[in-house]
Amino acid sequence: MNTALTGILQILSPGVLLLMLGGTVIGLVAGALPGISATMAVALLVPFTFSMPAISGLALLGAIYMSAIYGGCFSAILINTPGTPSSIGTCFDGYPMARQGRGQQAIIVATVASVLGGLFGVAALAFLAPPLANVALKFGPPEYFWVAIFGLTIIATLCSKSLIKGIMGGLLGLLISTIGIAPIGGDVRFTFHTPALQGGVELVGTLIGLFCLPEVLSMILDGSRTYETVDVKQSKGVFGTTFRQVLAQPMNLLTSSVIGTVVGIIPGAGGSIANLVAYNEAMRSSKHPEKFGTGIIDGVIATETANNATVGGGLIPLLTLGVPGTPVDAVIYAGLLIHGLRPGAELFTRFADVTYGFIFSLFIATLMMLPVGLLLGTALHKLVSKLSIRILAPSIMFLSIIGSYAIRNNIMDVWVMLICGVIGFMLKMLKVDPAPVVLGLILGPLAEAGLVQGLLMGRASGMGWRLFFTRPVSLLLLAMSVFSLVWPIISAQIRRRRAKEVGTGA
Amino acid sequence: MRLARVLVPVVILSLVALMFGQVVAAAGFPEKPITYMICFDPGGESDITARLQQKYLEDVLKTKVVITYKVGGGGAVGWSELIRSKPDGYTIAGDNLPHTILQPMQRGDAGYTTEQLKRVYCFESTPCALVVKKDSPFKTLDDFIAFAKKNPGAVTLGGSGSWTANHLGTIELEKAAGVKLTYIPFTGSGSATPALLGGHVTGLMTYTTMAAQQLDKFRILAVAAPKRSAVFPDAPTFRELGYDIVEGAYRGVSVPPNTPDNIVKILADAFEKVNKNPEFAKKMAELAFDLEFMGPAEYTKFIQTRKAYYTDLLKDMDIKQ
Numbered sequence: 001m002n003t004a005l006t007g008i009l010q011i012l013s014p015g016v017l018l019l020m021l022g023g024t025v026i027g028l029v030a031g032a033l034p035g036i037s038a039t040m041a042v043a044l045l046v047p048f049t050f051s052m053p054a055i056s057g058l059a060l061l062g063a064i065y066m067s068a069i070y071g072g073c074f075s076a077i078l079i080n081t082p083g084t085p086s087s088i089g090t091c092f093d094g095y096p097m098a099r100q101g102r103g104q105q106a107i108i109v110a111t112v113a114s115v116l117g118g119l120f121g122v123a124a125l126a127f128l129a130p131p132l133a134n135v136a137l138k139f140g141p142p143e144y145f146w147v148a149i150f151g152l153t154i155i156a157t158l159c160s161k162s163l164i165k166g167i168m169g170g171l172l173g174l175l176i177s178t179i180g181i182a183p184i185g186g187d188v189r190f191t192f193h194t195p196a197l198q199g200g201v202e203l204v205g206t207l208i209g210l211f212c213l214p215e216v217l218s219m220i221l222d223g224s225r226t227y228e229t230v231d232v233k234q235s236k237g238v239f240g241t242t243f244r245q246v247l248a249q250p251m252n253l254l255t256s257s258v259i260g261t262v263v264g265i266i267p268g269a270g271g272s273i274a275n276l277v278a279y280n281e282a283m284r285s286s287k288h289p290e291k292f293g294t295g296i297i298d299g300v301i302a303t304e305t306a307n308n309a310t311v312g313g314g315l316i317p318l319l320t321l322g323v324p325g326t327p328v329d330a331v332i333y334a335g336l337l338i339h340g341l342r343p344g345a346e347l348f349t350r351f352a353d354v355t356y357g358f359i360f361s362l363f364i365a366t367l368m369m370l371p372v373g374l375l376l377g378t379a380l381h382k383l384v385s386k387l388s389i390r391i392l393a394p395s396i397m398f399l400s401i402i403g404s405y406a407i408r409n410n411i412m413d414v415w416v417m418l419i420c421g422v423i424g425f426m427l428k429m430l431k432v433d434p435a436p437v438v439l440g441l442i443l444g445p446l447a448e449a450g451l452v453q454g455l456l457m458g459r460a461s462g463m464g465w466r467l468f469f470t471r472p473v474s475l476l477l478l479a480m481s482v483f484s485l486v487w488p489i490i491s492a493q494i495r496r497r498r499a500k501e502v503g504t505g506a
Numbered sequence: 507m508r509l510a511r512v513l514v515p516v517v518i519l520s521l522v523a524l525m526f527g528q529v530v531a532a533a534g535f536p537e538k539p540i541t542y543m544i545c546f547d548p549g550g551e552s553d554i555t556a557r558l559q560q561k562y563l564e565d566v567l568k569t570k571v572v573i574t575y576k577v578g579g580g581g582a583v584g585w586s587e588l589i590r591s592k593p594d595g596y597t598i599a600g601d602n603l604p605h606t607i608l609q610p611m612q613r614g615d616a617g618y619t620t621e622q623l624k625r626v627y628c629f630e631s632t633p634c635a636l637v638v639k640k641d642s643p644f645k646t647l648d649d650f651i652a653f654a655k656k657n658p659g660a661v662t663l664g665g666s667g668s669w670t671a672n673h674l675g676t677i678e679l680e681k682a683a684g685v686k687l688t689y690i691p692f693t694g695s696g697s698a699t700p701a702l703l704g705g706h707v708t709g710l711m712t713y714t715t716m717a718a719q720q721l722d723k724f725r726i727l728a729v730a731a732p733k734r735s736a737v738f739p740d741a742p743t744f745r746e747l748g749y750d751i752v753e754g755a756y757r758g759v760s761v762p763p764n765t766p767d768n769i770v771k772i773l774a775d776a777f778e779k780v781n782k783n784p785e786f787a788k789k790m791a792e793l794a795f796d797l798e799f800m801g802p803a804e805y806t807k808f809i810q811t812r813k814a815y816y817t818d819l820l821k822d823m824d825i826k827q
Contacts, residue, residue, distance in 0.1 A: 043548035043575075047557050140706030141690070181579045181613075184691050186668035188613050195586035195617025199578015267700050322719050323700045330549035330696060337719070337793060338554065344722055409576055410583065445693075453690050457706065460662045460688040 007357025023063030024368045031071020035403025038068035042331045054339040059361035073110040078384045081212035086271025089279035089303035096295030101228040107377035108242040109297045110304040117305030118366035120257035121312025133320035145450030146477035148443040153484040154280040155436045160488045165432045173440020184452040196412035205404035205413040209420025210434040260306035264313020270326035271307040278306030539570035543599035545584030552600045562780040586617025593762040595769035603756040608669045627777040628758035628800035632713040633731035634675035637724040647727045658686040664707040666695040672711045675753040682749040718794035737794040
């Protein structure tokens with residue numbers, strides 16, 4: 001315990017705190033810019049940590065990681081573009097809020113939720129790491145297949161108005177995800193003799209195209225001069241009221257934190273899946289699910305709590321087992337190895353000062369996001385809402401092109417983004433939600449790898465496809481999928497019947 | 507007239523500069539930052555090595571070395587861009603074996619051919635290692651082979667991707683020992699590790715670097731290297747146990763085709779100097795990388811030998827040639 005305390009004291013030195021403050025700002029900016037993911041931001045800073053003591057370097061990387069995941073909410077709320085894939089669901093309610101002149105409120109909600117979710121995940125890491133780490137190992141290929149299927153069932157909730165359109169979108173996403181080299185077997189698929197397409201279609205470019213471009217186009221076509229459709233005077237004390245509104249949803253905060261932490265622990269998943277699962281759950285358990293997507297704070301609370309909870313969750317299997325929970329963790333892993341720190345039991349005994357110092361630094365970094373995020377968020381909101389559409393629209397276009405190129409330095413991704421923009425605009429006119437397309441794109445590779453690996457395992461064990469229906473965790477996920485699929489249909493029927501009763505009663 | 511008087515010398519000078527451009531460029535090479543392209547995700551073996559090399563390379567070359575990522579298609583996206591880049595030595599890319607041999611072989615059109623990558627230097631290798639969990643009933647390679655012989659196809663081996671060193675190592679083991687194994691490809695060496703820790707596969711055909719990260723939980727049955735690793739000297743090689751298997755991933759750097767030889771030499775010398783830096787070598791050894799010292803000619807020749815070997819090995823298999 002004494003060694004843990006030395007680590008904590010090292011974090012509290014002014015130099016390290018200043019470093020973390022810098023990291024928080026870098027992370028926020030990187031997260032807010034679509035095209036610079038949390039992974040990239042951390043990877044770029046890793047070499048700078050070589051010359052630092054291990055603990056300062058890790059504190060810097062941790063601060064960037066935490067705040068980059070949070071920073072994605074700014075562009076999601078202000079321009080309907082998730083800055084990182086962890087903020088996809090934040091667009092659904094955050095952006096309508098901003099257009100209604102409640103952008104500042106949305107940013108405050110996202111900030112408070114991110115901080116609370118982040119703290120929850122780190123607390124799980126600090127106190128429950130060893131028992132929770134074993135959860136990660138329960139997930140083999142068949143389980144990943146079912147996780148992906150469960151993820152796809154979210155479409156039923158998201159698109160309860162028109163399930164057919166939702167399923168069409170999901171299938172389109174799955175189809176797009178097959179472009180490139182097959183994850184298993186290495187076959188070349190749908191590349192049309194374009195070498196650059198061997199890498200498949202990049203998620204971020206697709207996100208920008210599907211979510212952002214249609215908005216920019218309709219801003220221009222609407223002929224509106226200002227960004228906010230209604231003129232709202234900023235009321236004083238908006239922080240206090242909003243803060244209380246967030247805290248008034250303890251169940252939403254708790255479930256979203258748990259979802260984020262657990263999804264973070266499962267290797268290979270991460271914020272991109274966690275935020276959508278949390279949104280789904282918040283909508284499912286809500287008393288007024290029909291209001292989701294119109295600009296209510298419940299949705300923003302769910303996604304932003306969950307994605308920051310994945311940070312602590314993802315570090316659990318990394319620090320205890322040497323298994324990165326999320327792509328960013330893989331980069332932090334490299335940082336650890338280069339500093340001679342090998343994940344595992346040793347990290348909590350011989351290097352307890354560094355490990356507990358690092359965990360403690362994540363607490364501090366999460367708290368730092370509150371003032372830094374509010375300042376930066378308010379400034380950004382002011383900038384976007386004051387600008388005339390004539391300046392705003394081309395600026396967003398410019399950033400979209402830069403962003404989709406920057407993610408992989410691949411000009412092909414810019415074309416993909418533009419094509420997705422056209423598709424997205426058509427989908428918007430047809431009133432088809434782009435979210436299922438993205439879900440299909442994220443979950444397709446996970447489902448495919450899980451299915452083929454599981455079938456190979458099944459063949460080796462002589463069980464064949466029955467392997468998918470005999471493992472306990474698989475069965476649990478299967479049950480969850482069925483429930484998630486059927487619930488929106490049942491609950492809609494119950495509501496309809498009740499409405500009828502009320503109607504006949506009166 | 508006056509215009510012509512100015513233009514003519516300018517045109518002539520430009521032509522001269524163009525003709526001697528390569529020579530002139532080489533004389534002062536490098537004069538500006540060098541872009542070092544990594545074709546795999548940050549955090550992987552290629553990235554870790556490049557990040558460690560960066561500082562020392564900058565010291566030797568006296569210029570900035572900028573690491574960029576061009577990820578996708580198991581490296582093919584980056585390599586097909588490299589061969590289309592300017593052949594002036596300012597764009598270099600990490601290249602990997604057997605990837606750059608097998609991708610053009612198996613995919614038909616990978617966007618590049620093995621020979622289009624002009625090899626500069628091969629600086630490291632990570633041999634394959636056959637590992638099981640510490641609590642596995644297989645204490646030795648003999649136990650493992652005996653079980654696999656009795657239960658054809660029942661033994662599952664996880665590894666990184668299809669047609670990779672891990673995959674080929676498994677095929678070579680099948681041939682050498684006369685057994686049938688089930689190889690399960692994962693999306694990277696990192697994601698195969700939890701499959702073994704969780705008991706979802708019997709073992710892994712992985713790299714020594716991955717095995718070194720899990721020494722407390724893994725048992726190494728055999729290493730596919732010519733000699734034992736310094737990090738785990740107790741683990742035998744396949745050759746010692748009677749199976750002639752040497753397989754692994756080799757990493758080096760390449761430049762676009764037609765890059766002048768003198769520039770290639772400057773780059774190769776720089777990478778060799780970095781490899782011979784004791785501080786660098788110590789860090790690499792800790793991470794269980796084996797250093798290699800193959801210059802341009804030797805590396806190219808090595809690739810020819812490997813290509814012939816793989817063509818032979820995969821002759822009977824269902825693979826496009």
